[in-house]
Amino acid sequence: MDWNDDDSLTSRIDGIDRWQRFAVAFLAIRRLHAPLLEFDFPEDWGFDRSWFEALVRPPRDFGSAEWADEFNGLVEEESAAPLWEDEIEPTVVEEIQLDAVMAIDLLHEAWEGLEAEQIRAIVEIPRKVGNYMDEIIELSAEADPAEGDRQSYLGMAGEDLVGYGLGYFGRRNLEIEYRCHDAVGMTSARELFAAPEGQELLALCDDFSREVVAALRLHASS
Template sequence: MSARGSPVDWRDDEALTAQIRRMDRAQRHQAVFLALRRLQAPLVDIEMPGDWGVDPAAVDSLLRCGAARLDGEPDDAFRQALARLSRAPLFESEVDPELAESFQLEAIGGWLLVGEALGEMSEDQTDGIVLLARAQADHLDGCIDDTLMAVGDEGLRERWLAQAGSHLRAYGLGYFATRNLEVEGRCHEVVLAASAGGDLLASEAGRELLNMCDDYSSEVASALRAFPT
């Protein structure tokens, strides 16, 4: 809680945005990549509706190209992969997604934003994509709270929340939103501390970040699969 006893607003918290302002363009691109990594499991581990016409190979190509260069510079291979995915019938139709499908759409939308930001990746663009991961985590918590059925091991999530650091509990959020902020904070710390021009993902600290993001993302996918339809 804040000094006044009210939860800190995760949408507009100076402590979180200050880290992004300290980053250079390459670091902002890395922060964005890791934010989208936290949304990746629902995109690749849960089957999309057939009428979307999304080729899993196109998704795989996009993710591989997106991870190949994290300097924020224009990248023809990435843009070609994005264009290939964008030719799916999904982009020419209106959809009314179920919960898991909404996560898939938001993840795809995040990659589209990366494509628009290449060569620039401003603070506002970075903040917007990082906020996307936060918002999806908070949305999932809200959906879990609203359902009358148990979704996964709720007791385990409650115990984790009770033991979370006070700086995380100050936001007054549920499990997934709090966990996302924990992983986000660690990602930004490592990104800022990494040597300029180095291959972050090839380092021990970078691999640790990938594992943290993937573990969190897998939990999100598991909750989505367990959610009553």
């Protein structure tokens, strides 16, 4: 089974409403956000870190006009940054930062319709990053103190994850993705992040994002 050719993802997104789709996409972005906040941007990109601090802050009601105006206004500022005027050759860290920015931009573009294929494109980005992280670690010469725990996790991974043939980050992202989707599908999603269930999902996504940062600090320059 190929994580990038997964018809079940579209089917799951087809089965939920507009605000549930938004929640699924926002949680995908939260799994990517830490590299935007923990690593510096090149000066010539023209990025302001405060944009991303605001863009990944969970709203109490993401259906409100005030929140939508703030979110979309910040993305429009980011989209006008000098970075987008030139071709660049990003480092490993910068590539993952740009993947996170792409997910945010795609959510902005999807805002009016939140169609299933638009949300799928966002959810696939942390899948791509997870797979990329596993490739980085495999090629790295650095000893990693977390590797034993990762191998233990892989040994206990559920059968629904094994078929993808992924490493730790790829499988862990999928596990969290499934948990987010299942939880979102059983809630009134507009105020999800004000509820304990939403806070738990955010914590799961944040833990994954911080793991990405820790691995990048060790392996990205080796």
